[in-house]
Amino acid sequence: MSRKILITGAAGFIGFHTAKRLLSEGFHVVGIDNLNDYYSVQLKYDRLKQLKKFDSFSFHSIDIDNPIALSDCLADYTIDDVIHLAAQAGVRYSIDNPQAYGRSNLIGFLNILEWVRSHPVDHFIYASSSSVYGNTERVPFSTNATADKPVSLYAATKRANELMAESYSHLYNIPATGLRFFTVYGPYGRPDMAPMKFAKQIMQGGQIDVYNHGDLSRDFTFIDDIVEGIYRLLDKPIQTQSEGARHRVLNIGRGEPVNLLKFIEILESAFEKPVKKRYLPMQDGDVSTTWADVTELSKITGYSPQVDIESGIQKFAEWYKKYNAHGQLA
Numbered sequence: 001m002s003r004k005i006l007i008t009g010a011a012g013f014i015g016f017h018t019a020k021r022l023l024s025e026g027f028h029v030v031g032i033d034n035l036n037d038y039y040s041v042q043l044k045y046d047r048l049k050q051l052k053k054f055d056s057f058s059f060h061s062i063d064i065d066n067p068i069a070l071s072d073c074l075a076d077y078t079i080d081d082v083i084h085l086a087a088q089a090g091v092r093y094s095i096d097n098p099q100a101y102g103r104s105n106l107i108g109f110l111n112i113l114e115w116v117r118s119h120p121v122d123h124f125i126y127a128s129s130s131s132v133y134g135n136t137e138r139v140p141f142s143t144n145a146t147a148d149k150p151v152s153l154y155a156a157t158k159r160a161n162e163l164m165a166e167s168y169s170h171l172y173n174i175p176a177t178g179l180r181f182f183t184v185y186g187p188y189g190r191p192d193m194a195p196m197k198f199a200k201q202i203m204q205g206g207q208i209d210v211y212n213h214g215d216l217s218r219d220f221t222f223i224d225d226i227v228e229g230i231y232r233l234l235d236k237p238i239q240t241q242s243e244g245a246r247h248r249v250l251n252i253g254r255g256e257p258v259n260l261l262k263f264i265e266i267l268e269s270a271f272e273k274p275v276k277k278r279y280l281p282m283q284d285g286d287v288s289t290t291w292a293d294v295t296e297l298s299k300i301t302g303y304s305p306q307v308d309i310e311s312g313i314q315k316f317a318e319w320y321k322k323y324n325a326h327g328q329l330a
Contacts, residue, residue: 002056004028005234006079008064008112009086011035013190014127014181014226016047018083021227023054030077032070032086034063038093038100039191047188064108070115079119081234084112084126087157090192091131091285094154105157113168120174123237125230128162128178128249130219130290131155139257140293143180143249152285162249169247175237176246179230182253182292186223186312187319194218194260195313198267198275199320207276210260214279217257217289222312225305226252232301253292254305266310270317 005022009015010031019029031051035044051057060073064086088094088104109126116124132147132155150156162178169176185195201208229252238246258266268274282288297303307315 002026002028003080004030004077006030006082008032008084011044011048012085013188014184015085016188017223017227018230019051021231023057028056031059032062035061064111065103067111070111079121081123082116082121087127091152091154092283094152095285098153101153101157106160109161109164113164116174117172123234124174124176126165126178128180129158130180130182132159135287139289140291142293143251166245166247170245173246178249179252182219182221182290184221184223184226186316195316202271202273202275203324207278210277210279212282212288214261216260219253219257219290219292220309221254222307225307229297229303232303236300250297251292251294252297253294255292255294257289257291258309266313270313
């Protein structure tokens with residue numbers, strides 16, 4: 001019997017790539033996603049189409065804020081591990097649509113915790129975010145630093161997830177790991193994030209908005225490195241209780257921030273086209289720098305990102321041009 005992994009948000013960017021890797025390694029993956037229209041549903045279907053080529057992939061279209069639907073769809077499975085990636089994403093979207101974050105990121109997360117409490121697993125891995133650090137001036141960002149001043153509702157919900165997981169781990173001995181993701185990019189990426197938004201404008205001869213007049217840095221991390229980190233971590237839960245809980249939070253990023261204008265230059269080079277730029281002030285809810293200290297994850301798993309920004313953007317650009325040729329992202 002192959003190991004069964006539940007991946008929530010399986011039609012999402014990170015969920016899709018993680019599921020594909022695990023399926024290729026011989027795992028059985030049970031995927032859950034609500035296929036909402038926050039961004040292109042067609043892109044989500046195109047990801048799922050690849051996953052459904054594997055006989056060991058099972059998929060259920062449900063919303064995690066519905067505990068009955070969640071319980072019913074999993075009733076016939078014995079799940080060994082959970083990788084919880086489903087969430088309402090986006091920092092800026094949270095300013096205008098706060099209720100969506102309450103339903104998915106708070107109620108949905110609670111429902112997943114409750115399911116794990118009543119169906120013990122070997123390891124519960126869940127998605128947090130680098131946004132929990134807010135506008136901290138200490139770089140690189142360390143998990144030892146305080147994260148109590150979120151500058152967006154999205155960040156606040158992700159920090160709340162960490163605290164909820166800590167309490168459930170303490171109460172019910174759940175082996176849990178939260179991963180603070182840092183600006184993940186690559187093929188089949190999210191259209192609401194800079195690489196995809198910029199690529200679209202470059203291809204169409206449009207204009208991109210450059211916030212804080214370009215004085216921004218991001219720890220851009222290629223999707224393959226992220227998936228490798230998750231894969232290595234899967235069989236390394238905390239074995240014994242530490243300070244009352246088997247819970248930890250880890251950074252997962254490249255550990256090398258890139259200036260936004262430099263990033264745009266690399267994109268222009270990969271697409272072999274310049275793009276017009278409109279320089280704007282900082283957006284509400286945004287931060288000037290993200291920079292991951294991945295020492296702890298490296299110590300636990302041997303995690304060592306392999307894809308530099310130039311190589312990663314080249315791979316992304318090649319995929320984007322090929323995918324866009326079919327009109328899906330037009």
